[in-house]
Amino acid sequence: MSPRSVVVVGGGVGGLAAAIRLAAAGHHVQLFERSGRLGGKLGSHAAGGFRWETGPSLLTLPAVFDDLLELAGTSLAKACRPVRLPRTCRYHFADGSTFTTWDDPVATRAEVEALAPGSGPAWDRWARRSARVWETAERTFFTGPIEDPRALLGRMRSPLDLVAIDPLLTLHQRAAATFSDPRLVQWACRYATYAGSDPWRVPATLGCIPHIEQAYGCWALLGGLATLAKALAAAASTLGVTLHTGAEVAALLADGPDGRLTGVRLVSGEVVAADIVVADVDAAHLYADLLPDRGGHRRVRLAGRSTSGFVLLLGAAGRTEALDHHTVLFSADYRQEFVDLAAGRPPTDPTIYLCAADRTDPSAAPPGHESLFVLVNVPSADDPEVAWDAGRADAYADRVLGVLERRGLDLRRRIVHREMITPAQLAARHRAVGGAIYGTSSNGRRAAFTRPSNRGRRPGLYLVGGSSHPGGGLPLVALSARIVADMIAADLAG
Secondary structure, X not given: OOXXXXXXXXXXXXXXXXXXXXXXXOOEEEEEEOOOOOEOOOOEEEEOOEEEEOOOOOEOOHHHHHHHHHHXXXXXXXXXXXEEOOEEEEEEOOOOOEEEEEOOHHHHHHHHHHHOOOOHHHHHHHHHHHHHHHHHHXXXXXXXXXXXXXXXXXXXXXXXXXXXXXXXXXXXXXXXXXXXXXXXXXXXXXXXXXXXXXXXXOEHXXXXXXXXXXXXXXXXXXXXXXXXXXXXXXXXXXXXXXXXXXXXXXXXXXXXXXXXXXXXXXXXXXXXXXXXXXXXXXXXXXXXXXXXXXXXHXXXXXXXXXXXXXXXXXXXXXXXXXXXXXXXXXXXXHHHHHHHHHOOOOOOOOOEEEEOHHHOOHHHOOOOEEEEEEEEEEOOOOOHHXXXXXXHHHHHHHXXXXXXXXXXXXXXXXXXXXXXXXXXXXXXXXXXXHHOOOOEOOOOOOHHHHOOOOEOOOOOEEEOOOOOOOOXXXXXXXXXXXXXXXXXXXXXXX
């Protein structure tokens, strides 16, 4: 196979991972990123002596990144400073009860029994099913493209695999069939939000995530998860990738035979020729703006957008003892919360996720202070600038702080630094249509098949990132790059 010239559009994790794999395969790769930094949503922000993650704040499946970095002769341990968290998350319920998941499954089961006596056997059933779903999905769903259901079926060992990935029930139905305690049902349903989706609509397949966290750990990186973006950029450079920042692609050029891509045109007017283009951009932006395609855009709209997020970056004096590195404060009515989201309304009583990175990495806050990343799931919006003007954003920030106060976390009087990140800012910074954090949603039994394909709608075009298969989240966008690199190798060999 002779080397090809490759242009990667977008320098998020998916784009960097694709660039690394294709350069390691011997291709000539250039990457163009519109902003001045690489990593996409994997970022951090520092102010007043505080540091916050501004995107992902949790690393799972670290072997995915070890596998990637090893192509450049390094590893996650060498390039970053990973720390496996002894407690994966602390959960606070509206009735005042708490529940902690530990890295140790025995300790977690004991917490389950303490929260809901007699629930240990149900927990065991959930854990076994979660492991079975992951084992099956890992070797079928995550190992190749899914351009139609036959592609998935072709990687299955038997029809029993189709049952094992648990696609017929929703996550809520599976949780309610397993647990009698409503708090454990609410805990299990939370994993739909890892994909920006609704537990009443998302397949129970997402129930594999608790097993992933237990078996492979929940990890922090000292210095913040943005150090992973730097490690990926360094690995790409080591392999010969030419990285361009502040270089926005205005259009993909499809003037070859049968509409084959021939390169890209930058906003500056420069044309860069390429045999292959890998797009690490929101598929809606791709098919609406960069390569207008009515059918492709219709498919993106059919898949639906994930939720967005409203973020507070808080620096506070003192220490909130109720918080761990990762803490979730559940709403009193989880169903109503998702009714609000489906209706396009920010929840009035939201579930709140808090990351206190200084619990693991003291450099995240000045001595005697704490650094708090506060996230609430809110709808993606057709016009986020209107939906999240300054007045509405300030009012919702006060609402979130009020919810925290009612739950016993009186932060307002201790805040010494406060910033917001709204869906409008997410949309502008990342060209995330509507401010959708994860690209397309995972709602519906056919979500995997309605999501835009890794194979683009023109010859020579491939898609990576959260809006294409297998979906959003750090390890998944890295896996999308592996899928695309394998597709390209097979296409060139054929």
